[in-house]
Amino acid sequence: xxxxxxxxxxxxxxxxxxxxxxxxxxxxxxxxxxxxxxxxxxxxxxxxxxxxxxxxxxxxxxxxxxxxxxxxxxxxxxxxxxxxxxxxxxxxxxxxxxxxxxxxxxxxxxxxxxxxxxxxxxxxxxxxxxxxxxxxxxxxxxxxxxxxxxxxxxxxxxxxxxxxxxxxxxxxxxxxxxxxx
Numbered sequence: 001x002x003x004x005x006x007x008x009x010x011x012x013x014x015x016x017x018x019x020x021x022x023x024x025x026x027x028x029x030x031x032x033x034x035x036x037x038x039x040x041x042x043x044x045x046x047x048x049x050x051x052x053x054x055x056x057x058x059x060x061x062x063x064x065x066x067x068x069x070x071x072x073x074x075x076x077x078x079x080x081x082x083x084x085x086x087x088x089x090x091x092x093x094x095x096x097x098x099x100x101x102x103x104x105x106x107x108x109x110x111x112x113x114x115x116x117x118x119x120x121x122x123x124x125x126x127x128x129x130x131x132x133x134x135x136x137x138x139x140x141x142x143x144x145x146x147x148x149x150x151x152x153x154x155x156x157x158x159x160x161x162x163x164x165x166x167x168x169x170x171x172x173x174x175x176x177x178x179x180x181x
Contacts, residue, residue: 009057013050024049031056110138110156112145119145121156128152 004012019027024045028036031052036045061069104110108123122129127136135141138152146155153159 004053004057006057009053012053016046016049019046021045110158112156114145 016024016027021042024042025036027049028045031049060066104123106123106125110121110123110128112119112121119130121138121141124134127134128138128141129135130141130144133144135144138156138158139150140152142150142152142155151159
């Protein structure tokens with residue numbers, strides 16, 4: 001591949017918007033020397049091609065950074081595999097692996113207004129504290145607050161593409177406000 005200048009790369013990146021899917025797939029093959037993934041969207045192809053063009057001109061990640069990312073990925077895969085195996089092998093059916101989407105740090109406070117009262121829940125190492133009582137799951141807290149079955153993450157607005165009426169707000173650590181039980 002010919003050596004590109006910074007100006008040429010900028011022009012090529014700008015021209016990507018005018019390419020159709022077939023042309024983008026061909027450009028991918030030229031740059032990556034492999035076929036593009038099956039059913040990949042053109043918007044992703046454009047971003048990946050732009051990244052590769054910039055990588056050629058400006059250089060990629062430093063070896064140390066690549067090594068660190070590989071280590072992090074391996075650790076994450078090992079944790080997920082270990083958690084999945086533990087859940088399968090466990091005779092205790094109440095044990096569940098934590099959701100990948102719901103990783104809250106201890107000290108985080110979740111605030112939710114319910115029936116005119118602000119409810120505050122603090123994340124701790126072994127669950128969630130609401131009204132000085134520790135609950136194992138956020139759903140258990142939501143049930144305690146509402147008296148009906150709720151998905152805790154949904155109740156606190158932690159799932160979904162856009163915030164719902166049950167929008168969660170996080171607050172800095174501090175004393176919990178006392179809502180009505």
